[in-house]
Amino acid sequence: MARSFSGQSPSFPETLDPDGWLRPALRCPSPNFNDRPPGEVVSLLVIHNISLPPGQFGGGYVERFFCNDLPVADHPYFLTIQDFRVSAHCLIARDGAMTQFVSLRDRAWHAGASSFGGRTNCNDFSIGVELEGADDLAYTAAQYLALTGFTRLVQKFYPAITRERIVGHDTVAPGRKTDPGPAFDWDHYFDLLNQPSIGSPPLTGDPSCI
Numbered sequence: 001m002a003r004s005f006s007g008q009s010p011s012f013p014e015t016l017d018p019d020g021w022l023r024p025a026l027r028c029p030s031p032n033f034n035d036r037p038p039g040e041v042v043s044l045l046v047i048h049n050i051s052l053p054p055g056q057f058g059g060g061y062v063e064r065f066f067c068n069d070l071p072v073a074d075h076p077y078f079l080t081i082q083d084f085r086v087s088a089h090c091l092i093a094r095d096g097a098m099t100q101f102v103s104l105r106d107r108a109w110h111a112g113a114s115s116f117g118g119r120t121n122c123n124d125f126s127i128g129v130e131l132e133g134a135d136d137l138a139y140t141a142a143q144y145l146a147l148t149g150f151t152r153l154v155q156k157f158y159p160a161i162t163r164e165r166i167v168g169h170d171t172v173a174p175g176r177k178t179d180p181g182p183a184f185d186w187d188h189y190f191d192l193l194n195q196p197s198i199g200s201p202p203l204t205g206d207p208s209c210i
């Protein structure tokens, strides 16, 4: 999936529509979601990585995987995952471009068997964001900036997502998952979050709608 990116202006999401879709972001609706439990408060952000085939970027396969449209003939690895039915709310590509697959109001299938703060099934109460990448390969500056903007936006709409409730997949599924891996620089990410001038979108939506 070709995208243009100048390297100067990563795609900060600027607002969240009442139906839970970010603007601006590419939309690639996935069928892999269901309702959150009634009355559930979204209170956790889970950061992942993914690349398909593993370690390769930009082929559009992640998008097709999350939409159950993976062309299995294109790579042997795809045969091993062709029956998976998974998704995430958003993907941040290497160039910082954001694609959204599931409304933030809905329950994406990203965390699997998981627990945090004494609760299991983190998908019930979390937002899942994927960084296109691999555990041991540095993420791009554009990805950190886009993730910062995304985080800042979701925290405005979901204030229960405090800094302590921003975690990696490895934290909610220890021993089973390793992403976003040692390459993810948590200090740098939280440092960016602490700088109000970075990734700070205007609040143009109505939080009461969410």
Ligand SMILES: [Zn+2]
Residues within 6 Å of the ligand: 047, 048, 049, 110, 169, 177, 179
């Ligand atoms: Zn993951």
